[in-house]
Amino acid sequence: MPKLKLGAIEDDKPVKVAHELPASVHRDLVAYSEILAQESGQPIQDPSKLIAPMLARFMAADRNFRKARRARQCPSEGEG
Template sequence: MAKLKLGAIADAKPVKLLWICQQIVHRDLAVYADLLARETGQSIPDPAKLVAPMLARFMATDRAFAKARRKSQPAQGKG
């Protein structure tokens, strides 16, 4: 089996977010949660818990986003 892009899910302070998705996306999240549970040995009873780590991973690997984010932040350490 190929290694999944997500690893064990960190237990971080949650922020409530209302998120609505298509049924197919929810079904795929449930399948992903099952596969990830088998790979990591970590139970994931709610597939919605995958949304935040998936988005974080996506944004962390999006070069255009990183570049735009750097440009929008003020320079630090200068002055």
Template structure:
């Protein structure tokens, strides 16, 4: 099985946002959640709203241009 970039999801105090996603992205998130649950040993897949913050955080952390400009 391929290793996912997203590791375990930690609980943190959330800030509520409302976003709209294309249906294709939502379906992909649901699929990703199922694969993530299987890879991390979770019984139930996490809902997409629990995955998105970690995905965005990882994306921004790996964006060298953002990291360089932010400093």
């Protein structure tokens, strides 16, 4: 079985966000949590806990996002 892209879930201070998911996305999230639990041997009590690490992984893999974020954080040379 191929490794899933999501690894261990880190314990971090959460920020509450309420969002509705389409039923098909929720079914996939539940299936993903079941497969991850089987693969890692770590039970997933609440599949919604996977949403934050999935988003973080998605943003970390988006080159254009990282480039735009760096550009916003670092003022251009010659300014000031």
